[in-house]
Amino acid sequence: MSRAKHFNDIVASRRTVLGGLVATPLLALPGCTTPTAVGAASTVATTPAFAPVAATNADTISLPPGYSWRKLIAWGDRLFDTAAPVFDPNTLTRAEQEQRFGQNNDMLALFPATYAFPPAKDQDRMILCANNEYATPDLMYPAITAPSAFTAEHVSAIYAAVGVSVVELERRSEGWRAITNATPGAGRNRRITPFTPVQFSGPAARHPWIAEAARIVNANEPDPGGAPTDAVRCGTMANCAGGYTPWGTYLTAEENFDGFFVGSSRGLDPLRFDDPAFALDESSFAYPAGGFPAALAPRQFNIAENPRGPSLYGWVTEIDPYDSSSTPKKRTALGRCKHECATTALAADGRVAVYMGDDQRDEHVYKFVSRGRFNPADRRANMNLLDDGQLYCAQFLENGQGRWLAITLEAANAAAEREESPIRFRDEGDLLVRVRDAARLLGATPMDRPEDVEAVCDANWRGLGPVLIVCTNNIERGFEHPGSPRRESDRPTSAQNNLTGHILRIDEAGGDCAAEAFLWDVFVMAGDPNSMALTARTRGGPLAHVSTAYKGAPTISGDRFACPDNIFIDSTHRVWIATDGGDSVFADCNDSVLCTPVNAEGPRVMKRFLVGPVGSEICGPLMAPDERAFLCAVQHPGANDVAGTDFSQLRWLGEPATSHFPDGGDSWPRSAVVIVTRDDGGRIGD
Template sequence: MGAVTIPKEYRVPESAPQRRLLPLLGQVGGGRSRATCHYRCGDACFHPAPNTSGNAYFGDIFQKALSRRAALRTGAVTAGAGALGLSALSPAMADRGPNRPHPAPRLTFRNVLPNNDDALTVPRGYEQHVIVRWGDPVLPGAPEFDIDNLTAEAQAQQFGYNCDYVGFHLLDDDHGLLWVNHEYTNERIMFAGYTGGADADPEQIRVTMAAHGGSLVEIERVGRSGQWKLSEGERAFNRRIHTSTPFVLSGPAAGHDLLKTEADPTGTEVLGMLNNCSGGMTPWGTFLSAEENFNQYFGNAPGTAETNRYGLGTGASSRRWDRVEERFDLSKHPNEANRFGYVVEIDPLDPESAPVKRTMLGRFKHEAANTILAADDRVVVYLGDDERFDYMYKFVSDGQYVEGSRRHNMTLLDSGTLYVAKLSGNSPAEEIDGSGALPSDGEFDGTGEWIALCNATESFVDGFSVAEVLVYTRLAADAAGATKMDRPEDFEPSPVTGKVYCALTNNSAREPGQADEPNPRGPNRYGHILEIVEDGEDNAATTFGWNVPLVCGDPENDDTYYAGFDKSKVMPISAPDNLAFDKHGNLWISTDGQPGSLDTADALHVMPVEGRFRGELKTFATVPHRAEACGPFITEDNKTVFIAPQHPGDDGTFESPTSTWPDGDFPRPSVACIWHKAGRDVGQ
């Protein structure tokens, strides 16, 4: 495609100097660079999709639901039907329904224009500051970073490599705890002359193992502004979690034979977490961290239906971690991989506590885990499996959240019901042709049901025990007939309306004949957003309505849709990944793969999802060359945006870097904050 379309009011006059865009190097179908695909997900898109189930695509199981749709339009939807369960994370939830606040004021910041600059670019009137970088000391006594002399011992005490999810726990008005996932490493950038595989220096492998996991750092506010920096105080909460950190396995699958190994005959303890992508926070103040592409770290899988469904290769792994820790060789330790692919709960207020892998939330390539409270105060967790043609899930706890009872609340994720989504649409199947053209009723929408897979004591899938559902969740969902989606990544409930949003990043493998109403393009190169409205004003409901408010891409193209908003006044977007909300109920969308699909840097966008400006998408920030816009997190006071540009210059090498962000020498994945100079709410 050609250059992206920029709204008229933001176009640069033809007489103005034109910025030269950098050439693209090694991009692949989904938009990521070839290096990112290799190091982050083990070249997942270069292999057949693991889901070979016979589950029908939506178009094959079309169910007309006009009566349901009419009810939605005349009832809950038009009245703000997103007024669902209460959120313990936002007081605004108490004002939902007829008395909830009016839609947010219009976003007034000036768009950041598409570019390929090697910088974190923010709107006019805003400032940005890098808080913490790869290699910065985290633990007391940690050595200063030395790019020429990396050691595993030092890295285990320093801020890890690529940073994805960012969570923030406010301690008081001026101090907080910043949690960051370290998803994966790019050894070609980290080490001079890196060869990899069987020839890699064992100490280099150990360094990369220590660079995975997560970091918890104490930060403090600068003056009364929205700027934050690393705390200069005692920093008693600071912590590094990596592949040698002891973890606890909890929930119904803990202790099952599928989780037992020679090193852990109890099946209840495991070292480390792998490829943690996004995450979420609980109402009781803990962080949830999601293990995603864990399969690439293991080699020599037996090639069974179970290991194939999770993308575990039968040959040696590309990272060859088995050369320093035998547990990554599945021919010798076949159950070790079953101990990864979970949601991890981390208590930021107890540095000595062991992180807990919650098996009740299922095992798959978790992108994120975000919570909201149901009408009866049970905890609901929304979960996406980031793989082509995989599924959307949710968990509903048995117990109720009790404010102030932290010990009780930290048991809630071990007992409940795990569901997978099955969607149906409201348009004739022949009107969904894969082109992205809207059906005759003017929108992609429909209904859905949450199919129960198991609870803590009973499986609802024939042929599966409870433990088997939780360890082989993908296969159980296949058997349940779930709907194949276009890489469901982050889920985020709105703190204002309770509606739930899912980022569907892309799916270049979907053929035109496989398109369906919830996934209306084939192939889907640019991705889209799904909006879910749970029935009965209750996030614990087992049925829901849904629509697609955003079909991404160049707004000048016919196959894009911005909730009906004038497309001459919106910005281009591709590959939606992480989601967040501000206190006004605006949806913030970060991207992963925009450079390869729209020829522009990945970015952080904002879009109202309520009111007359619903669909008016604007670009708030762009990230450095080949970086991905991770995070984001908007503070409760709406004064700060935390953003984590990860893998800057991922198409370069140690000897020939293609990015020098943030310090002008070599690329260092980092976390930054953005705030308005005049102290305004971000976005306003």
């Protein structure tokens, strides 16, 4: 059998094919041409020892023998003693939801109760930050029998169910548990919702769009008091993945904010005429996309009343989990797009790199490198590092090379002039508000929904060079191009979609995450490594290309999977992959978590570790610092039944809930954070 090797193992042979490209500067860079330099990680991960979990549609968490799970916290669980002890989803108000854990949790991050760098491995007190990406009205208010019964009060509570939840954890003899605070402000528990005061910082903080939208928001949202005078009461929402920093803050990434804006934009033609950039922005982000009648939603989310409102979202928001009275900051230097993640690594000289994916078809991968350097001895000195630096977009080349293109005002406007494009950027702030337009002009590579981007780091947060980029899928037909491979096909000259997704690996030049050049290769082609056919029938009917080979060599063996989304890289450099929509391709298995070594030679052995309940998406894979507990978020359990029918089509016909996770019986389904441990107390995966 042929064996798929990493790019660095085949550079020599590919140089022969590339001929005259052998002497190009990138291929001559130290660290790009030798596996030892880019594979500087001292630990070579081994295949995990657990027995893989069989495919299943069970309405529970399925695990290998010797592992157990339990609910850590779920939607509606109270964060404060001032909330009612028992959650009643039928009586939920905005005020009540603001004291309870939010819905549809996504990315998770853990912080030690006392900040230290690097953090100690053995912790008995932690702080959990969890994104609450969006709310699902069909999975709320079980007593409502028709969509027309929703009121403005219901909708206000639905908006309050999204954002971020921060909750303190403690480990007792029976394991980890969430703890409540007496009142808001009495501890570190908090909710940050679309109504919370936030500050805009960095080059775009005073952009005219943001200033106009901020006036409208603050006029419609009461001032809770205590916030800085320049705060905007727009909070954060559509929080998908994110990251955390070496100085102990949480980065939450705003993604599909278009779905929160409602109403009609038909009357905005004069605005489009006066400001063509608005029309481009409206088209790029496709707002408004919300389904509520405009009369029911908070007025600041009515596009007709607040046409610049979307400019308040699509940012990376930084939160200090150690100070519940602190005001979150939207770091505009990181650009505005549909951010899926914002993961950090330290460069060789101590600067901070932030990797980001823009989760939409044919969008781009970004990297920000701070101008200042991380100071491990002074936490406060690091608090504004993300306001000043250089933002880049990734360009993948045919020959396996790549480069980070600096997004600057001069370069973007010069590119627009060369392309004879009418797009122009007034200043750096305007460039960052419309960074998608700039990236396209500069030649960034369109990707198949780039989601999580994670660097392999050492124990002191320094990036070692390898970076994994997760591309969930692309339902549109297209041809292979750099960074977006296509599979073996019986019609090789025809365009094909990428329903199953893939993961790329890049290696930063010199093993330094501040580099402006890299090499790239396909790390994993998701699909079915055991299939004898090149295609398989999906649950919805269309055929999916399921080969896991790339350029004729298999990339994986073991368990099949589709639609990789969030990943976690443990201390021994095994990657844990959570899926989103894998059951739409392989109908016999709910969304899952799989594991494989980062540095192993292909085909990499893929082992299924966890399967979630029916209708759910698995998000935010994470381990406790000692790696004796595995956490993940179970989003929207019951959103569809085993046959794939959306609950939104079933509920209003009087059908019962399709899931009863996590409480079982005939309970109403709730998104939740679960914690997995080994029965013998050992390290996860060993």
